[in-house]
Amino acid sequence: MEWFPLGRIDEVPLGGGRYVETPAGQIAVLCNEAGELFAVHNRCPHRGGPLSEGFVSGKTVFCPLHNWQIDLESGQALPPDQGCVKTFPLKTEGEEIWLGLPETQS
Amino acid sequence: MGNKARKARLVVIGNGMAGIRTVEELLKMAPDLYEITVFGDEPHPNYNRILLTPVLAGEMRLEETILNDHDWYQEHGITLRTGCPVTQIDRVRRQVITAQGEKVPYDRVLIATGAAAALAPIPGNDLPGVYSYRDMRDVEALTQVSADGGEAVIIGAGLLGLEVAHGLNARGMQVTVVHRRAWPLDKQLDARGGALLQQAMEARGIRFLMERESAAVLGTDRVEGLQFQDGSHIPARIVVMTVGIRPRIDLAQAAGLACEQGILVSDTLQTYDPRIYAVGECVQHRGMTYGLVAPLFEQAKVAANHLAEYGRMRYQGSVTSTKLKVTGIELFSAGDFLGGEGTEELTLLDAHQGIYKKVVLQDDTIKGILLYGDTSIGPWLFEHLRDKNNVASLRDHLLFGETHLGDAGHAGVNQAARLADSAEICGCNGVSKGQIVRAIRDGLFTLEEVRKCTKASASCGSCTGLVEQLLVSTLGGVYDSSARKKALCGCTDYSHQEVRDAIRKEKLLSVRDVFRFLDWRHPGGCATCRPAVNYYVRTAWPAEGKDDPSARFINERAHANIQKDGTYSVIPRIYGGVTTPAELKRIAEVAERHAVPMVKFTGGQRLDLLGVPKEKLPLIWAELDMPSGHAYGKALRTVKSCVGKEFCRFGVQDSTQLAIDLEKNLERMWAPHKVKLAASGCPRNCAESTIKDVGVIGVDSGWEIYVGGNGGMKVRAADLLAKVKTEAEVIQISKAFLQMYREDAQYLERTAPWVERVGLEQIKSRVIDDLAQRVELAERLDFAIAQEKDPWAEAVSGRLDIHAAPLRRVSA
Numbered sequence: 001m002e003w004f005p006l007g008r009i010d011e012v013p014l015g016g017g018r019y020v021e022t023p024a025g026q027i028a029v030l031c032n033e034a035g036e037l038f039a040v041h042n043r044c045p046h047r048g049g050p051l052s053e054g055f056v057s058g059k060t061v062f063c064p065l066h067n068w069q070i071d072l073e074s075g076q077a078l079p080p081d082q083g084c085v086k087t088f089p090l091k092t093e094g095e096e097i098w099l100g101l102p103e104t105q106s
Numbered sequence: 107m108g109n110k111a112r113k114a115r116l117v118v119i120g121n122g123m124a125g126i127r128t129v130e131e132l133l134k135m136a137p138d139l140y141e142i143t144v145f146g147d148e149p150h151p152n153y154n155r156i157l158l159t160p161v162l163a164g165e166m167r168l169e170e171t172i173l174n175d176h177d178w179y180q181e182h183g184i185t186l187r188t189g190c191p192v193t194q195i196d197r198v199r200r201q202v203i204t205a206q207g208e209k210v211p212y213d214r215v216l217i218a219t220g221a222a223a224a225l226a227p228i229p230g231n232d233l234p235g236v237y238s239y240r241d242m243r244d245v246e247a248l249t250q251v252s253a254d255g256g257e258a259v260i261i262g263a264g265l266l267g268l269e270v271a272h273g274l275n276a277r278g279m280q281v282t283v284v285h286r287r288a289w290p291l292d293k294q295l296d297a298r299g300g301a302l303l304q305q306a307m308e309a310r311g312i313r314f315l316m317e318r319e320s321a322a323v324l325g326t327d328r329v330e331g332l333q334f335q336d337g338s339h340i341p342a343r344i345v346v347m348t349v350g351i352r353p354r355i356d357l358a359q360a361a362g363l364a365c366e367q368g369i370l371v372s373d374t375l376q377t378y379d380p381r382i383y384a385v386g387e388c389v390q391h392r393g394m395t396y397g398l399v400a401p402l403f404e405q406a407k408v409a410a411n412h413l414a415e416y417g418r419m420r421y422q423g424s425v426t427s428t429k430l431k432v433t434g435i436e437l438f439s440a441g442d443f444l445g446g447e448g449t450e451e452l453t454l455l456d457a458h459q460g461i462y463k464k465v466v467l468q469d470d471t472i473k474g475i476l477l478y479g480d481t482s483i484g485p486w487l488f489e490h491l492r493d494k495n496n497v498a499s500l501r502d503h504l505l506f507g508e509t510h511l512g513d514a515g516h517a518g519v520n521q522a523a524r525l526a527d528s529a530e531i532c533g534c535n536g537v538s539k540g541q542i543v544r545a546i547r548d549g550l551f552t553l554e555e556v557r558k559c560t561k562a563s564a565s566c567g568s569c570t571g572l573v574e575q576l577l578v579s580t581l582g583g584v585y586d587s588s589a590r591k592k593a594l595c596g597c598t599d600y601s602h603q604e605v606r607d608a609i610r611k612e613k614l615l616s617v618r619d620v621f622r623f624l625d626w627r628h629p630g631g632c633a634t635c636r637p638a639v640n641y642y643v644r645t646a647w648p649a650e651g652k653d654d655p656s657a658r659f660i661n662e663r664a665h666a667n668i669q670k671d672g673t674y675s676v677i678p679r680i681y682g683g684v685t686t687p688a689e690l691k692r693i694a695e696v697a698e699r700h701a702v703p704m705v706k707f708t709g710g711q712r713l714d715l716l717g718v719p720k721e722k723l724p725l726i727w728a729e730l731d732m733p734s735g736h737a738y739g740k741a742l743r744t745v746k747s748c749v750g751k752e753f754c755r756f757g758v759q760d761s762t763q764l765a766i767d768l769e770k771n772l773e774r775m776w777a778p779h780k781v782k783l784a785a786s787g788c789p790r791n792c793a794e795s796t797i798k799d800v801g802v803i804g805v806d807s808g809w810e811i812y813v814g815g816n817g818g819m820k821v822r823a824a825d826l827l828a829k830v831k832t833e834a835e836v837i838q839i840s841k842a843f844l845q846m847y848r849e850d851a852q853y854l855e856r857t858a859p860w861v862e863r864v865g866l867e868q869i870k871s872r873v874i875d876d877l878a879q880r881v882e883l884a885e886r887l888d889f890a891i892a893q894e895k896d897p898w899a900e901a902v903s904g905r906l907d908i909h910a911a912p913l914r915r916v917s918a
């Protein structure tokens with residue numbers, strides 16, 4: 001695991017998200033109303049909608065394209081939909097958000 | 107107080123549909139508040155009583171009707187005691203006592219004992235071979251006895267009587283239905299409808315003996331026949347009595363709780379003893395008892411709200427409708443369908459096809475509905491009845507339904523009941539009729555639940571009517587889906603209107619305030635309530651209310667339309683569709699410089715630059731140097747124009763100039779949904795004004811103003827609102843109309859359904875007839891628009907951050 005700084009906590013809007021460009025593709029950094037942060041691939045399992053633009057509430061993000069709901073802890077779509085999106089670890093140090101990416105084997 | 111050592115104890119008496127529904131609602135709101143014990147007389151966990159007839163008829167198995175299995179009780183920490191009737195409520199010691207002598211203390215009690223079948227008070231009614239029709243035991247007994255065939259006589263041709271007749275007929279018995287009135291279902295049908303129904307059931311081999319008063323059940327040690335008061339008699343192997351139901355109130359009565367027909371409850375579903383709540387068929391509320399699940403579920407919601415100590419909802423009674431659930435017979439009725447003094451009737455009788463429709467009107471509102479043979483428009487009419495809408499303007503097609511208005515793309519599929527199981531109901535999500543019916547039978551009761559579980563009608567919503575019809579034909583009663591009462595979304599029990607009232611009354615200035623004040627179930631809300639509540643806050647308080655970007659859909663946050671690949675489209679405002687060579691050149695250069703993949707004219711006479719990545723939006727806006735066209739918003743989109751009198755040889759009015767003026771006056775107006783206008787210069791109507799939210803057409807003497815048109819999913823021709831002389835009047839009336847729409851319509855309700863819902867008459871009375879109101883409405887709109895700035899200019903100048911760029915670019 002390699003950790004990268006992303007920015008300050010207050011740069012991610014409460015109840016919404018931002019996206020980051022990484023070697024592993026676009027990743028959505030999401031923040032719920034209570035200030036909890038989550039990171040998942042920025043591609044909805046349905047048709048690739050950008051999850052960074054969805055509504056975040058509790059542990060769920062609502063995809064902006066067709067309203068699939070995705071659990072942010074497991075990455076699984078909520079029933080009746082099926083599919084999953086990869087999740088990534090985040091940590092905060094002071095005001096800074098850090099993203100954990102798997103070490104690239106070169 | 108403050109003692110957290112033990113949870114409050116809730117004892118539920120009656121393990122039936124209303125009691126358990128209340129527990130479910132309670133668990134949604136306050137999962138940990140109570141330690142819950144449920145006592146049930148019957149040996150089963152909660153099952154769906156309304157599916158007894160499919161079980162009797164052999165169309166379903168018992169297990170399929172279970173709504174909550176034993177695991178469900180266990181998962182929620184509920185102690186379930188089946189086969190364990192409660193015999194006493196000791197209010198002094200606060201404990202209930204069971205038949206086995208067990209004593210269980212309580213802090214709160216919920217009585218949900220339902221009703222029992224009434225027996226005809228005639229000699230012999232206790233002979234073996236006499237049955238009632240109420241619970242699973244009855245169905246099991248009838249299934250067994252029917253195996254040997256013979257004559258079954260049913261006393262009472264009400265809904266239950268006909269259901270049991272159908273079931274026993276399907277089991278191969280020779281069925282005779284005896285009724286004291288002249289036609290079956292006399293509470294749900296008039297004579298004509300009754301005759302049609304009787305014919306249809308006779309054609310299936312069921313015999314009817316009408317206007318016969320039963321006198322005695324004959325037989326010595328078991329049933330042998332039935333004797334009538336006129337002395338005649340018929341043979342019978344079994345007799346089933348379906349002559350009415352009796353609320354089970356003995357327990358409450360013995361405990362000293364006030365009872366009449368049922369246990370008396372207040373609007374909070376509390377009995378005489380405030381610790382004791384009651385719901386379901388056993389209660390009497392404002393003089394009414396109910397025998398259908400829809401009203402009981404409304405009671406359940408309210409009782410749960412109070413048990414959860416939210417204490418905000420009130421039950422104000424229900425209007426119910428009925429539907430016979432005998433396979434292949436379509437019948438729907440509601441309200442006072444017999445009519446009488448001061449009422450009018452609209453009827454349609456097609457005896458050959460077996461179709462009979464009747465609507466009873468009084469003072470332009472619907473008082474009663476009776477539909478036989480084709481019930482597809484039942485839910486639609488019922489909504490008008492319940493909401494007491496003025497239907498004067500719908501009169502000529504009331505008997506045909508709203509689909510008659512030209513349901514483009516959906517014509518021919520408006521009768522869900524007649525469709526094959528494989529027929530696709532929801533085109534967006536590919537859900538078939540069979541899937542939906544199966545899901546409903548698995549224990550769904552509302553549109554919301556069907557949406558959640560099957561996705562049917564969860565996307566574009568155009569199949570909502572069909573799904574509602576399936577709910578009705580499967581459940582046998584309309585679940586109350588009226589806009590006024592329906593919860594805004596799953597996060598709350600309050601309706602749109604209740605939320606709006608609270609925002610205005612309590613001066614709630616942000617989405618968060620609203621969620622907090624109204625105890626939202628999920629503090630973050632969901633994709634349905636967030637944008638709706640944000641809109642309501644902004645319309646109620648245009649200056650002080652906080653616009654919450656996180657409560658806006660992506661399009662309104664990025665001020666561009668998101669496309670399926672995650673890129674955006676940019677549509678600058680071009681007032682009235684009139685542009686200049688210089689402007690066109692600039693747009694072309696911007697498109698070329700940024701290699702915009704597609705440039706296209708929109709349906710609304712604007713230019714669309716498609717395929718722009720989010721990061722480039724602010725730059726492109728800056729280079730265009732034009733205001734936002736709001737083509738992405740629930741907002742004023744465009745005012746389309748035709749050529750008009752300046753150039754067109756037919757033109758009688760200057761439609762392009764009026765379109766430009768209208769657009770300048772209304773741009774930046776947010777609304778419940780998108781709003782499109784058009785102006786045509788003569789009645790040839792080249793700008794298609796009659797399918798717009800507001801459309802004007804030039805005539806010799808001035809302008810005609812049309813409202814409520816729609817050209818999208820469901821075509822609706824606009825209604826003529828007024829004829830005026832000057833452009834200034836057009837603008838003022840358009841503003842007043844739109845402001846009334848903004849203040850009254852539900853979020854995501856377009857003008858077309860809204861106009862139908864509130865009625866043109868009411869709109870005219872506020873916007874046309876009452877000049878003072880018109881002026882006030884227009885002024886309120888002006889004030890609201892004055893608070894808004896052009897979002898593109900704001901973004902370009904850095905005052906608005908649409909988060910165009912990534913938070914960070916990480917390179918390995």
Ligand SMILES: Cc1cc2nc3c(=O)[nH]c(=O)nc-3n(C[C@H](O)[C@H](O)[C@H](O)COP(=O)(O)OP(=O)(O)OC[C@H]3O[C@@H](n4cnc5c(N)ncnc54)[C@H](O)[C@@H]3O)c2cc1C
Pocket residue numbers: 119120121122123124125145146147148155156157158159190191192193218219220221239240241266269354357385386387388396397398399400402431581582583
């Ligand atoms: C055959 C049939 C078809 C129907 N079809 C429809 C329909 O199509 N549409 C519709 O809307 N409605 C229909 N109904 C009516 C609907 O089923 C009832 O309105 C509804 O079930 C009432 O709910 P409830 O909880 O009040 O009573 P119930 O569901 O009867 O539950 C009451 C429960 O309490 C138990 N109980 C009573 N006293 C005690 C006690 N002292 N201790 C412990 N337990 C006790 C009873 O055994 C029972 O299980 C139908 C009813 C029947 C019988």
Ligand code: HEM
Pocket residue numbers: 065066067534535564565566
């Ligand atoms: C081939 C399949 C599909 C087609 C052809 C299709 C077509 C459409 C069309 C034409 C619209 C209207 C757009 C508008 O109002 O401007 C729409 C809207 C919508 N669709 Fe689909 N759709 C499809 C699949 C789906 C699926 C599978 C889902 C969900 C799982 C879905 C969810 C939605 C939603 C939520 C909207 C509303 C968007 C809004 O309100 O702006 N669609 N679709």
Ligand code: SF4
Pocket residue numbers: 748749750751754755756757758761786787788789790791792793
């Ligand atoms: S509506 Fe009339 S004025 Fe306008 S372009 Fe058509 S014909 Fe000409």
Ligand code: FES
Pocket residue numbers: 044045046047048049063064065066067068
């Ligand atoms: S792309 Fe996410 S729901 Fe369709």
